Amino acid sequence: MAEPQAEGHKAEGEVDVEGYKAEIRRTFALVEPISVQAAGIFYPTLWEVDTSTKPLFKDTDMDKQGEKLMKTLGVAVAMLNKMDTLKPILENLGRKHVDYGVTPEMYPSVGKALLITFEKGLGEECTPLTTKAWTWVFGIISSICIAAASEVKPEEKPEEK
Numbered sequence: 001m002a003e004p005q006a007e008g009h010k011a012e013g014e015v016d017v018e019g020y021k022a023e024i025r026r027t028f029a030l031v032e033p034i035s036v037q038a039a040g041i042f043y044p045t046l047w048e049v050d051t052s053t054k055p056l057f058k059d060t061d062m063d064k065q066g067e068k069l070m071k072t073l074g075v076a077v078a079m080l081n082k083m084d085t086l087k088p089i090l091e092n093l094g095r096k097h098v099d100y101g102v103t104p105e106m107y108p109s110v111g112k113a114l115l116i117t118f119e120k121g122l123g124e125e126c127t128p129l130t131t132k133a134w135t136w137v138f139g140i141i142s143s144i145c146i147a148a149a150s151e152v153k154p155e156e157k158p159e160e161k
């Protein structure tokens with residue numbers, strides 16, 4: 001007899017997409033009200049995890065940046081069931097990031113900093129399922145951004161942000 005599973009019924013090695021989406025929505029709803037504090041944890045963590053990312057933010061208004069990051073994550077969470085709409089938005093974001101000096105190697109660093117932020121910000125509410133779900137969704141977001149970025153030719157890079 002099958003045991004009830006915290007992540008829903010799935011075969012071993014199979015991704016429980018609906019369970020992940022529900023977990024992402026649940027935890028994002030918890031993080032949203034504390035987004036200023038979350039952004040305050042996220043960026044210093046990112047710079048610690050990957051020191052090469054720090055110079056990229058030297059002229060950045062970090063209060064506004066935290067807001068933008070949370071807003072975009074919110075859009076991604078709201079559109080988890082509308083990949084057709086979300087994909088071009090992320091492709092555009094990925095292309096813009098080339099101009100910011102972001103390299104493909106920096107995406108896993110951002111993913112790692114995001115997970116640490118969830119652990120610190122959510123405390124006990126951050127479970128192994130939270131980690132799995134966000135790793136899954138961040139993997140999808142990153143791969144779309146990176147794929148679009150890889151198609152940007154040097155002469156096509158926008159001059160301004």
Ligand code: HEM
Nearest residue numbers: 053056057059060068069072096100102106107110141142
């Ligand atoms: C995949 C998840 C990511 C999301 C959702 C995201 C979101 C954003 C948003 C919304 C902006 C504001 C400007 C715009 O719309 O283009 C931005 C700018 C920026 N992002 Fe990201 N980003 C991501 C990944 C990264 C990575 C991997 C890095 C590498 C360190 C990075 C570094 C930056 C920098 C340097 C800027 C410009 C800051 C400025 O205006 O001075 N982002 N990001």
